[in-house]
Amino acid sequence: MNGRAKAPAAGTVLNALATGIGSAFAIDEYTTAEVTLDDSDGIRGEIADAPNADTRLIERCVESVLDFADADRSLGGTVRTESDVPMASGLKSSSAAANATVLATLSALDVEMEREDACRLGVRAARDVGVTATGAFDDASASMLGGVTVTDNNRDELLARKEVSWDVLVFTPPEQAFSSDADVSRCRRVAPMAELVADLALDGEYGRAMTVNGFAFCGALGFPTDPLLSALPDVDGVSLSGTGPSFVAVGGREVLEDVQERWESLEGTTWLTTTQSDGTRTI
Structure with a gap:
């Protein structure tokens, strides 16, 4: 029994660490998962090009789907992911890996489930x-459903x-910056700004929301604001x-190309892409 799926990465409109309300948008970079189920013992995970990476998430995703489907408890197998999305970069690689793995496992079992x-x-x-x-329901929902989403992560509720x-x-x-290592107490100090960002996002003012979020969470998480300032006001x-270290900007293509030239003076990698509205799909 085999299944394959691919899930898009995502960028942040609102970090949910301050209040539990978050917002993200899917981008056209992908993580692919392939699941093979058989009568072997247990679920074994593998992440391409990262032999020492933690595979517990993708293994647990397979197990969760098997539990949901009330599948034969003797089933084991493998799950392998490969990705264009750098790990621990703030671009929702974990959410994409989880989404791709869940849909690939459902496909392997020939079981249907609402994507939400x-x-x-x-x-x-x-x-x-x-x-x-x-x-991370905000990140995961953007990756699974495509487009931009606003969520209440405390209740796993899709708000918009x-x-x-x-x-x-x-x-x-x-x-790298692992979201599980983020200083939540410092993030909660910017809750008034996060509430403003949530109001802007729910009103469809995504660009303004992103920018307020960027300055607030750079301060809370200790990241430089230089990339933000060099992109503004264009x-x-x-x-x-997310919790960094990546930065994302949206705007006209020519404007972004100019900003890219400025960002390329910083140490790191820049690339241009687009949003993605289809979400996670089996392949």
Whole structure:
């Protein structure tokens, strides 16, 4: 029994660490999962090009789907992911891996499930293995459903979703930042700003929301604001993505190309992409 799926990465509009309300948008970079189920003992995970990486999340996602489907308890197998998304970069690689794994496992079992519910399975798996500080339903919903979403992560509730068509610029420094290591207490200090960002996002003011979020969470998490300032006032919105270290900006293509030239003077990698509205799909 085999299944394959691919899930998009995502950028941040609002970090949910301050209040539990978060917002993210899917981008056109992908993580692919392949699941093979057989009569072997247990679930074994593998992450391409990262032989020492933690595979507990993708293994737990397979197990969660098997439990949901009330599958034969003797089933084991393998799950392998490969990704264009750098790990621990703030671009929701864990959410994409979980979403792709869940849909690939459902496909292997030939079981159907609403995508929003499938997303929640992956979120619960992430909480089970401790790779998220918020449950990341905002990130996971954007990756699973596509477009931009606003969520209440305390209740795993989708508050809003909209399809968008944006050009996106991404800057990723060489260091990594694991969301589970983020200082939640410092993030909660910027809760008034996060509440403002949530209001802007729910009103469809995504660019302004991103920019306020970026300055607030750069301060809370100790990241430099230079990438934000060098993108303003030209872009429609710019933010630290997730708990960093990546930054994302949205705006006109020519404007983003100019910002890319400025960001390329910083140590790291930049690339231009677009938003994605289809979400996670079996392949």
